[in-house]
Amino acid sequence: MKHAQRRTAPRLAPYAFVTPAIILYALVLLIPIGYTIYLSLEKTQVSGLGLGAGARRQVFAGLGNYSSAITDQAFDSSLLRVAIYSLILVPVMLGLALLFALLLDARRVRFQRFSRLSIFLPYAVPTVIATLLWGFLYLPTVSPFPTILAKFGLSMPNLFTTNLALLSVANVGVWGGTGFNMIVMYTALRAVPSELYEAARIDGASQAQIALRIKIPMIAPALVLTGVFSLITTLQVFNEPETLLPLTNTISQGWMPLMRVYNLAFDENNSYEAAALAVIIAAVMFAGSFFLLRVSNKRVFQGR
Amino acid sequence: MKLVNPRRRMRATAIAGVALAALVAAGCSSGGSSSTAASGGSSSSSSTASGQKVTLTFWTWVPNMNKVVAIWNKAHPDIQVQVQTQAGGDQELTKLLTAAKAGNPPDLAQVEYQVLPTLVTNNYLANIAQYDGGLKSDFPAGNWNQVTLGTGNLYGVPQDAAPMALFYRADLFKKYGLTVPTTWAQFAADATKLHSEAPSVFLGSFSAVDPGEFAGLTQQAGAQWWSASGSTWTVGINDATSQKVASYWQGLLASGGVDNQPQWTPAWNKGMNDGKYIAWVSDVWAPSDFPTTAPAGAGKWQMTELPQWTAGQNVAGNWGGSSTGVMAASKHQQAAAQFAAWLNTDPTATAALVSDGGIYPADTAAEAALSAPPSYFSNQPNFWTLAKQYAAAAANVTWGPDVNVAYTEFQTAFGSAAASKGSFLSPLTAVQSAVVSDMKKSGFTVAAG
Numbered sequence: 201m202k203h204a205q206r207r208t209a210p211r212l213a214p215y216a217f218v219t220p221a222i223i224l225y226a227l228v229l230l231i232p233i234g235y236t237i238y239l240s241l242e243k244t245q246v247s248g249l250g251l252g253a254g255a256r257r258q259v260f261a262g263l264g265n266y267s268s269a270i271t272d273q274a275f276d277s278s279l280l281r282v283a284i285y286s287l288i289l290v291p292v293m294l295g296l297a298l299l300f301a302l303l304l305d306a307r308r309v310r311f312q313r314f315s316r317l318s319i320f321l322p323y324a325v326p327t328v329i330a331t332l333l334w335g336f337l338y339l340p341t342v343s344p345f346p347t348i349l350a351k352f353g354l355s356m357p358n359l360f361t362t363n364l365a366l367l368s369v370a371n372v373g374v375w376g377g378t379g380f381n382m383i384v385m386y387t388a389l390r391a392v393p394s395e396l397y398e399a400a401r402i403d404g405a406s407q408a409q410i411a412l413r414i415k416i417p418m419i420a421p422a423l424v425l426t427g428v429f430s431l432i433t434t435l436q437v438f439n440e441p442e443t444l445l446p447l448t449n450t451i452s453q454g455w456m457p458l459m460r461v462y463n464l465a466f467d468e469n470n471s472y473e474a475a476a477l478a479v480i481i482a483a484v485m486f487a488g489s490f491f492l493l494r495v496s497n498k499r500v501f502q503g504r
Numbered sequence: 505m506k507l508v509n510p511r512r513r514m515r516a517t518a519i520a521g522v523a524l525a526a527l528v529a530a531g532c533s534s535g536g537s538s539s540t541a542a543s544g545g546s547s548s549s550s551s552t553a554s555g556q557k558v559t560l561t562f563w564t565w566v567p568n569m570n571k572v573v574a575i576w577n578k579a580h581p582d583i584q585v586q587v588q589t590q591a592g593g594d595q596e597l598t599k600l601l602t603a604a605k606a607g608n609p610p611d612l613a614q615v616e617y618q619v620l621p622t623l624v625t626n627n628y629l630a631n632i633a634q635y636d637g638g639l640k641s642d643f644p645a646g647n648w649n650q651v652t653l654g655t656g657n658l659y660g661v662p663q664d665a666a667p668m669a670l671f672y673r674a675d676l677f678k679k680y681g682l683t684v685p686t687t688w689a690q691f692a693a694d695a696t697k698l699h700s701e702a703p704s705v706f707l708g709s710f711s712a713v714d715p716g717e718f719a720g721l722t723q724q725a726g727a728q729w730w731s732a733s734g735s736t737w738t739v740g741i742n743d744a745t746s747q748k749v750a751s752y753w754q755g756l757l758a759s760g761g762v763d764n765q766p767q768w769t770p771a772w773n774k775g776m777n778d779g780k781y782i783a784w785v786s787d788v789w790a791p792s793d794f795p796t797t798a799p800a801g802a803g804k805w806q807m808t809e810l811p812q813w814t815a816g817q818n819v820a821g822n823w824g825g826s827s828t829g830v831m832a833a834s835k836h837q838q839a840a841a842q843f844a845a846w847l848n849t850d851p852t853a854t855a856a857l858v859s860d861g862g863i864y865p866a867d868t869a870a871e872a873a874l875s876a877p878p879s880y881f882s883n884q885p886n887f888w889t890l891a892k893q894y895a896a897a898a899a900n901v902t903w904g905p906d907v908n909v910a911y912t913e914f915q916t917a918f919g920s921a922a923a924s925k926g927s928f929l930s931p932l933t934a935v936q937s938a939v940v941s942d943m944k945k946s947g948f949t950v951a952a953g
Contacts, residue, residue: 246947248735250625250905251653256946268945274916341771341780362923447769449712449923452916466598468909468942469622471605 240265240475265476274454275477279484281366282456286434289370289377294426296374297381302411304382305389316386320379327376331443334372339447360448369451372440377433381426388422389415424496428489435485438462457481558583558836560843561610563600564828565590566663567792568860575852576843583839585612593619593824597908604628604833611834612844615660616826617650618716618903623829624659625905630830633658635841642849646900647866651827654732654902659829661844662866663857666787666825667894668720673782674806674883680705680782684808688752691811695761698782703760708783709775710753711767712922715914717785718753720821722746723899725813730904736949737904742929742936750928757925764922773797785810787823788891791878792862803883807890818897825866864891906942913938 243261250256269275300319304312322330337343338359346356359368392415400410416423438458445451445459453467454460457477465474562573562585570587577584590596593616603609604626615623623629637658640648647662672684680701685691695707711717719729727745731738740746756762763781765772775781776798784790784805794805810820828844830837847853854870857863862878874888881887904910917931943950 244946246625246905248949249732249737250946250948251621251655254627256625256627264945336770339769339771341774360923362920446713446766447771449764449766449919452919453912454916463912466602467594467912468906469601469626470942 236475236478239472240479243472244470261472265473266480269473269476269480272460274452275457275460278454278457278460282435282437285366285370285437285456286431288367289373289434290427290430292370293374293377294381294423294430296378297426298385298416298423300378300382301385301389302415304386305415306407306411316383319382322376323379325376327372327439328443330376331372331440334368334375335444335447338368360450362450365448365450369437369440369444373434373437377430381430384426385419385422388419392418424493427496428492431492432485432489435481435488557581558839560585560612560834560836560840562587562612562614562843563590563596563610564588564614565592565596566614566857566861566863571860572847572853572856575856576846580843583836583843585843590614593826597622600628601626604831607833609831609833611831611836611840613829613831614663614826615829616824617647617822617901618719618824618907620651620659620827620829621653621903621905622908624653628832629659630832630834630837630841631657631659632661632830632837632841632844635838636661636845639845639849642867642869644866644868644895644898646898647825647827649900650825650903660827661841661848662825662827663848664789664825664863665866665895665898666789666822666864667820667891667898668717668724668785668787668810668823669790669807669820669890669894670810671784671786671790671805671807673779673801673804675804676705676779676782685811686809687815688811688813692752692756692759692761694783695756696759699759699761704780706763706775706781707756707761708781708785709763709765709767709772710757710922711765711772712918713766713768713915714823715911715918716823717767718749718914718918720787720823721753721785722749722821723901724810724819724821725749726899728902729910730902732902736951737943738951739904739936739940739943741910741939742932746932747929750932754921754925754928757922764925766919768797777801788864788894789824789862791880791887794880802880805881806884807881807887809890809894818893820894820898822898822901864888864895904939904943905948906939906946909942910935910939 241261241263242258243264245257245259247255247257300315304316325333337345340346340356340358343356349356357364359365396414396418397410400414405413436458437456441451441455442459442462445453445455453463458481461474461477461481464470464477560583562569564587566572569589573585573587588610590599593614596614597616597619600609600613600615600623604623609628615629620629633652633656639661643662644665647665651660651662652658670685677684680698682694682698683690685694691707698705698707722729722745725745725748727740727743727749729739729741729746731740753762757764763775765775772781773796776784777800786793788807790807794801798805809818812819828847830840830844834840847857848865849867849869851870854865854867857865858870858874864874874891877884877887884890913935914931917934918928920926921928921931940950
């Protein structure tokens with residue numbers, strides 16, 4: 201009896217310790233998610249012309265918001281667009297980041313500190329401001345490029361055509377994101393034991409061979425990490441196109457999935473369908489990252 | 505969808521401002537967020553008994569409104585009005601819908617005519633007929649109808665009338681040998697002539713970001729995008745009249761006489777300033793825009809009547825225009841209604857609205873204030889006389905309960921059509937079906953027009 205009591209006392213303490221964390225977690229995460237799901241199952245119902253008081257009520261909609269979200273052409277094309285956007289942005293950005301990281305890590309590089317800082321610097325510029333700077337460079341009438349190109353007999357293409365706009369926006373993302381990813385990869389590279397390089401050099405490996413056969417495989421976990429994070433950020437793209445929106449006809453209000461959510465919730469005053477879209481996007485992203493991590497876990501982290 | 509200071513323009517200005525700030529701060533910025541504080545409507549003091557001091561919050565984007573309000577505050581120590589400046593019509597509506605849903609809207613808000621039904625169907629605007637109903641005779645019937653929605657209720661006091669007009673560069677019209685158009689046929693002929701003489705100069709730009717402008721043009725042609733009878737709404741956005749207007753602008757765009765640059769972008773401002781655009785289909789509120797859009801054009805731009813579909817007619821469309829509404833959640837509706845009436849009918853107030861805010865008051869008695877032309881149009885001494893004529897000829901309009909949906913869809917559908925210079929008829933149909941399906945989804949009884 202005495203023995204049993206002594207055992208229950210310490211069992212309560214851990215719960216007491218995690219309670220604040222659980223309460224916070226519930227308050228800032230579980231309840232909002234639950235409320236979003238609840239909203240996504242509701243809709244407004246108007247009676248008559250909708251002009252009198254109480255003519256608009258909130259009623260249960262079942263899965264109506266989800267079915268109209270899936271059949272919403274604007275949303276579907278924005279999903280396709282963001283998929284293409286990430287297919288362009290993530291490989292280019294990570295490729296450049298890896299290239300820069302390898303170059304900086306190579307032995308004979310001058311101005312190493314300076315290069316590292318200047319590649320990283322764009323990351324420190326807030327997205328909105330970076331986008332504005334690029335936006336002004338893209339607009340032929342206010343950009344310096346047409347004048348410069350004209351000196352060589354060239355003319356500047358319209359960077360906001362339906363096909364090029366995606367690249368123009370992706371360019372802002374590459375410019376802003378490369379530096380951060382480079383730093384992550386570079387840090388991982390510095391952690392690789394130098395004996396491995398010595399051994400490789402004794403075996404007669406060239407710098408390129410060292411990079412391909414040793415460095416890249418050794419920092420594979422960092423590559424996966426930056427890949428997953430970049431993918432998640434890319435799928436959430438909002439700031440860049442929203443800032444460029446007033447500058448061009450090509451970028452519309454629902455150009456990217458999150459813009460469509462914002463547009464529905466605030467411009468069209470339909471928080472219910474917006475909530476349904478948000479749930480769909482969250483589910484897709486969750487499934488995507490889970491899948492990616494599963495696959496890469498098997499390949500990269502196995503045997504460790 | 506714009507009024508005195510349309511959203512796009514405000515965005516563009518904001519962009520310029522932020523860009524400038526960015527250049528200044530670029531050296532020390534550290535990736536922090538650059539959001540400016542946007543506080544919601546701070547709730548007013550909760551005193552209800554008369555004689556106690558009351559503070560009202562007022563959301564508006566009329567420039568220098570605080571100067572006008574200062575006159576009121578001085579004369580009414582018990583009812584103090586606090587102006588909270590908003591960026592523009594669209595942003596304010598967005599904030600208003602959110603704040604009202606959250607239960608903390610301001611007491612008073614500037615409400616554009618076309619979004620008034622949206623706020624009314626959401627039950628966010630107070631019926632102030634018992635306080636301000638007697639003002640009916642002060643306003644043109646068309647404006648009054650837009651704030652009563654044809655019912656016995658009153659949801660706001662009309663602030664400005666916004667008849668459309670054509671602006672043109674008198675000096676450049678002479679240079680290119682163009683006649684000032686009185687009909688749309690002449691306008692198109694001018695565009696063709698201009699394009700053959702100077703391919704890099706345009707007779708304006710079709711702006712897909714300004715659905716309000718296109719809506720005004722269809723009103724002029726006689727279209728009724730929304731109408732209500734009994735408990736049924738009729739939506740006629742893609743009727744034959746609107747199709748005629750859409751095809752007309754599609755033709756101008758395809759012929760090259762008109763550009764496809766969205767309005768209020770840095771590029772458009774530059775074109776307006778340096779003579780790339782020599783005409784602008786706009787509105788009598790344009791004088792508040794011109795000094796920032798085209799500072800170099802003062803004294804060169806002139807206003808004339810909007811070209812007509814049939815020679816000899818005198819019809820204008822409406823682009824924007826707004827009222828002062830009292831929010832249903834306000835605890836001081838009577839005091840707020842009293843201020844709304846003063847702001848829009850008191851001669852001192854309307855005179856200040858003209859001189860400081862640069863708007864054309866809806867109050868028919870306010871014309872005395874309008875004798876001197878806006879300084880940008882000093883070359884047109886009869887500027888306000890013309891504005892009065894256009895206002896008298898403005899088409900009647902009924903706005904539907906989801907103009908925001910129509911305008912959003914317009915920007916998307918016409919944006920890509922304008923960019924590719926493709927057909928304008930399919931985007932028009934897209935807007936129609938988006939509006940009808942949105943209304944049906946919400947439970948309205950809808951008949952397609």
